[in-house]
Amino acid sequence: MAQRLAHLIPRRTAVAVLLALAMPAAFAWTNKPVRMLVPAPAGGTMDVVARLLAEQLSADLGQPVVVDNKPGAGGGIAIHTLIAAPADGQTIMVTASNVLTEVPHVLKSAFDPLKDIRPVAAIARSRLLMVGAPQLPAKDFKSLVSYAKAHPGKLGFASYSAGTASHYAGMIVNQKAGIDLQHVPFAGSGPALTQVMGGQIAVMYDGMVTSLPLIKAGKLQPYALAAKTRSPLLPEVPTFTELGYPDVDFSNWIGVVASGQMPEDLARKIQAAVDKAAQTPKVRARMEALGYEPIAELPLPQLAQSVRAEFDRNAGIVKTFNIQP
Incomplete structure (x- = not known):
């Protein structure tokens, strides 16, 4: 089909068409429908972000991306559903990072957030x-x-x-x-x-x-x-760091995670597709309207390390202040 189009239209236009035809394949990790778990009820902010991302991914992949809300147990119900599914990219999860870095310290769970879950893409920060x-x-x-x-x-x-x-x-x-x-x-x-x-x-x-x-x-x-730098969403509001309290620095990213059993090469493909979808003007504008700030893309090893560092820091805070489940 691409060759026929190249004969029928001018060369420059043909190149653009060929690139457009190739783009979905470059970012596609699957040719089957995708299940997108959300550890929150329908209608909440996390659900809104998931549906926004699912719509764009569906258009990019040429496959349905179906949002499946699994609230409860501090995200545990959705996580157990995720790790019980095959790690083949057909089941992914949109979540806030605190489900991995905060909740496990105070809510007993049967999963290890640092081993059983693979962070795939962080798309915005609150x-x-x-x-x-x-x-x-x-x-x-x-x-x-x-x-x-x-x-x-x-x-x-x-x-x-x-x-x-x-x-x-x-x-x-x-x-x-x-x-x-x-x-x-x-x-x-x-x-x-x-x-x-x-x-x-x-x-x-x-x-x-x-x-x-x-x-x-x-x-x-x-x-x-609670940050080191001011926010462009509230530029007039000082940070705790400015006020002399640098330890008061907290934020959560929202993004995509997968089973810890997922191969890294597949995770990289999903990350590329998610990052591309998140950078589209429609998605980015809607995220900012919701109060999220865009964040720089992180390679998989650095993303995993950031989750571990936040998890360990929070463990220290829980111990220092004797915060009980």
Whole structure:
């Protein structure tokens, strides 16, 4: 077919057509439908990202990519489904990295996140930040610390779950700043943010993805970003590093993982296809609108090492603050 087209149209156009015809094959790792697991319910942010990525991958591969939501057990249900399937690239999973680096420390599981799972592609990052109710009299972090010290034992900080970075950040800031905000854990950001916006809880350490729309709507005020550098999404908000707390540096990437039994050459093919899909203008714009920041592509060994480093760091935090399951 490609040869017939080359005879029928001018040479320059023919070259472009031939390249276009070759592109799907270059990024395809399969000629069968793909199952994309998601460890979260339909309709949530992770599910939105997965469906966005699935739609683009389906177009690129010329095969259906079917999203299969498997919420529960801190991602454990989806992970067990993933590792029980053949490691042939027909079953992959879209997840946030904290399912591998945070949850296993506080939720008993029958899998090893560093051996049973292979990180394949990190496509975007969500950073943690400290937010509070607009009615709080403290309008910056320094005055918030003073306010907390003036009201010892009377203020709290919310987390979206015990044993997560949302919890870790609060404990570290308490220790380093010499304050005693009481930890109030929730089952997810939604109910926690409701309490913060209502003034029942002073502050929360939350992901950019869920807090950013509320900050823009004037329903939350941001105090500091848990990062080394400022975010282009909130350039006016200082980082904890700037404020003198470099240990308060937490973020999660969202991306694709596979069974730890998957061969590296197949994982590289999937990584190339996922990275290509994530860089399309439509996907990138939608991700940024959701509050995710693009991140540089990481080769498989470096990606695996970054997961291990974050896992080990979190293990140390859990031990230091005696955070229990």
